[in-house]
Amino acid sequence: MRKGNPKHIQTYQDIKKTGATMATVSGLVNADAAFKEGIAEHKVMQVPGLTEVLAAVKAARADAGAGNEFAMKDLVKSAPDDIEVTDSAALPEWTFDWVAIAFKPEDKDFLKAYNKAQAKYLGTPEMLETVGKFQYMANQLPSDTKTDWI
Template sequence: MKNTIFKGLATLGMAALAVGFAGSASAQSLLERAEKGEPIRIGFANEVPFAYPGEDGSPKGFVNAYTIGVLKTMGFENIEPVQTEWGGLIPGLNANRFDIVTGGMNILASRCENIAFSEPMAKVGDGFIVAPGNPKNISDYASLVEGNAVMVTGAGYSNIEAAKEAGVPEANIMQVPGPTEILAAVRAGRADAGAGTYFTMKQLADSSNGAVEASDPNAMPEDSFNWAGIGFRKADQAFLDKFNEAQAKYLGSEEMLAAVAEYGYGEGSLPGDKTTEWVCANR
């Protein structure tokens, strides 16, 4: 079996190259091209730790690592990374600029109308960072209310509405530009908890040298969870069927968990028994 080939593309000029591929790529199905040994182009944005480019353009992040593992299980190792903006992932996929979306995309009803998703590969919930030992016993949004705790999160994050719905007063919700400022606020004691996606909060905790710790994502209410999948063009259902077959063997294996561990994905992030059909209908 040949070695994996990563053909890193510079951010500038990438779109032009991708458009050049599009005409020839659309003439055959993804399965036909892959079986001929042609590159499988994976599309992603810069979303740490889900999927992002390394310094050399190689695909990093747990969704990229996972997808590459599934493709290897299928016997496909010629992988070409294509970075784009988050908003360009679905349009780029449908315009044949790349073949698979690996950006860490939640399966949502509105997205299911436009692309096909693999079976879920991760359960994605909210999480908190708190002071070591979690002195205010913060585990979910309700516990913020019980402890009269101050929560910090990013401006425009969905955590704001989730906290308000749980009864957290607006005066106890601090909004900052992003993850760096969330960590700074908790470290300085200006907030009792920082909120975001669990994966982002876990990464902040791991990088803090023990200054904060991440809460248990499974303590969050069920309706706050989403499920992420790998995106495909609806015309490539034949490839997706084979991908799902390989995923069923790879998901949760020791090999898979080892490949994604550095990005904060552990057994608690496995998707459980939810199917894509269920998620498309309920999210």
Template structure:
């Protein structure tokens, strides 16, 4: 497989690249016909999607997406690491052809991009200072304690916190998990909301924080993960979904993602993107 990982560029460089690439931008099928690589955008999120020490795109969402593309016969792929908040805008601006990194299929996102069928399900959790001094397990606990929640900009936890009654003043939005961990450790936030995969990874890596019980949160915070596409790439997405149906849950896939803690309980079950867009 031909694979190249591109580093995130500065603002000026990104603008220059976007301008020079404009002639190549368009439906995925046009890029394939022109011999151009398929461009994956993802954010550096532990377990979900990240570059390893060799610069290769890792994480179970990248493994699954690249595995599906390979099954489709597409092995000319390059990937770019960007801020979480830049994934959907980058896709819409034709800087990427698909985006990974653990995007939950949410109604608010379905209004802007198209999603593959689900490839995983995941609950959320909080990281809190070791010992959980304020006894935080839920958003209502944060609200009652008038505490501060750190959340990644563009994360579903921002929507969830507001739905549970937290005000903007109680939500500290930061770029990603590194900044969320730093905010909790420095005492600038009392908890940080993220996927359970991220929270468990951070708690296992740093004794200064603990992870809360994801089952303490409401059922509606359970979410399903998909791969994001432009609305104009519907034909390619349909083919992607056909390959996905055969690949997700297969022995080959389960072996590829076992290293990330993805188990049978992580499989998406019977939920569809249509249902998830309507109910999340």
């Protein structure tokens, strides 16, 4: 988003309503999400990489750039006077990225032990300190989201 967010874009629906153009890296899920949210194909600029997303927004060829939260935060670090990141929590829940770990059906005891250990660790100061260097924050913890939905 250009600094100051002149079109007040927070979500894909805002892009659609304002007729804005969105830039994203070709092959990322963001283009498919935009199409699913009803954004016209000609309003989604698919470019080769993040550098081109940044260039499109800075040059006002796109009103917004889309990518994962970590990548977008890194782009802002490279051009803090030109662009800003919106709150990803405003996006529809179905667009959130989730990480999964699979277990064999016969490993029920191990799964139970894993879930118990994970519940004790997730969100602790130790965990947040460890993953903080990767820009992971407490608001990205899974909260009460259930694996059945994911």
